[in-house]
Amino acid sequence: MTENREQSLSYKRVLLKVSGEALMGSGPSGIDPEMVDAVAADISAVAATGVQVCLVVGGGNIFRGIAAAAKGMDRAQGDYAGMLATVINALMLQNALERRSVETRVMTAIQMASIAEPYIRRRAVRHMEKGRVVIFAAGTGNPFFTTDTAAALRANEMECDALLKGTQVDGVYSADPRRNPDAERYSQLTYLEVLARDLNVMDAAAISLARENKLPIVVFNIHAPGAFSAVMRGEGLFTRIVEAS
Ligand SMILES: Nc1ncnc2c1ncn2[C@@H]1O[C@H](COP(=O)(O)OP(=O)(O)OP(=O)(O)O)[C@@H](O)[C@H]1O
Numbered sequence: 001m002t003e004n005r006e007q008s009l010s011y012k013r014v015l016l017k018v019s020g021e022a023l024m025g026s027g028p029s030g031i032d033p034e035m036v037d038a039v040a041a042d043i044s045a046v047a048a049t050g051v052q053v054c055l056v057v058g059g060g061n062i063f064r065g066i067a068a069a070a071k072g073m074d075r076a077q078g079d080y081a082g083m084l085a086t087v088i089n090a091l092m093l094q095n096a097l098e099r100r101s102v103e104t105r106v107m108t109a110i111q112m113a114s115i116a117e118p119y120i121r122r123r124a125v126r127h128m129e130k131g132r133v134v135i136f137a138a139g140t141g142n143p144f145f146t147t148d149t150a151a152a153l154r155a156n157e158m159e160c161d162a163l164l165k166g167t168q169v170d171g172v173y174s175a176d177p178r179r180n181p182d183a184e185r186y187s188q189l190t191y192l193e194v195l196a197r198d199l200n201v202m203d204a205a206a207i208s209l210a211r212e213n214k215l216p217i218v219v220f221n222i223h224a225p226g227a228f229s230a231v232m233r234g235e236g237l238f239t240r241i242v243e244a245s
Pocket residue numbers: 018019020021022057058059060061146148166167168169171172173174175176177178198199200201202
C-alpha cells in the first residue's frame with residue numbers, strides 16, 4: 001500500500017464531511033467528547049493556515065432513517081429524526097471549535113432559529129470570507145437523502161475546491177474493507193469508476209452531483225491524529241475521485 005505523496009492539494013476553500021461515526025469513539029453509538037475535540041483540533045489547525053473551511057456533519061452515530069425503516073418506522077419520519085441527529089453533532093463540534101477560539105456558525109437546512117441560523121447561501125459564503133468555519137447541519141433538509149449528498153450539494157453551492165470525506169477507512173477500496181480484508185485501496189479513481197464498480201464509500205447521488213460539477217472528492221481516515229491537516233498537505237493515505245484525464 002503506497003502513501004500519496006503529492007506536494008500539496010493547494011485548496012483555498014474546502015468542505016469537510018465529518019461522518020457521524022467519526023465522533024463516536026469506541027462505543028457502538030453516541031458521542032465521545034475526546035473524539036469531537038480531536039476532530040476540532042485538526043479543523044482548527046487547517047483553518048489557521050488561512051484555508052476557508054466549511055463542514056457537513058453526519059448523524060450515523062445517533063440515528064439513521066433507513067435503519068429505523070428496516071424495523072418498521074415510517075422512512076420519512078425516520079429521516080427527519082436522522083437530520084435532527086446531525087444538528088446534535090453540529091452543536092457538539094461548534095462547541096469544541098469555539099473552545100479553541102475558532103469562530104463558527106451553524107446553519108441548518110431545517111429552520112430552528114433559536115439555536116442556529118437558517119441556511120442562506122450568500123450568507124454562508126460571507127461567513128467563510130470572514131474566516132468563520134461554517135457547519136452545515138440537518139443535511140439537505142429533505143428525507144431520502146444522506147449527508148454525503150448534502151456535502152456535495154453545499155460544496156458546489158460554496159464553490160469549494162474540493163469535498164474531503166473524513167471517514168472510518170483510509171480511502172476507497174475494491175470492496176468494503178471492513179468486511180473484506182483482501183480489498184485493495186485505490187489512490188485515484190474517476191467518478192464513473194466509483195459508480196460503475198458500485199464502490200459504496202459514498203452514495204451514488206453524491207458522486208453524480210460532484211461529477212456534474214467537476215468537484216474533486218478526497219476520501220481519508222479522519223481518526224488518524226492530524227489527518228485532515230496531512231491530507232491538505234498532500235500527505236498520508238487518501239483516495240482522490242476526479243474526472244478522467
Ligand atoms: N468500496 C469501499 N471503499 C471504502 N469504504 C467502503 C466501501 N464500501 C463500503 N465502504 C464503507 O463505507 C463507510 C463510509 O461511510 P461512513 O461511515 O463515512 O458513513 P456516512 O453515512 O458517510 O456517515 P455516518 O457515519 O454519519 O453515517 C466506510 O466506513 C466503509 O466501511
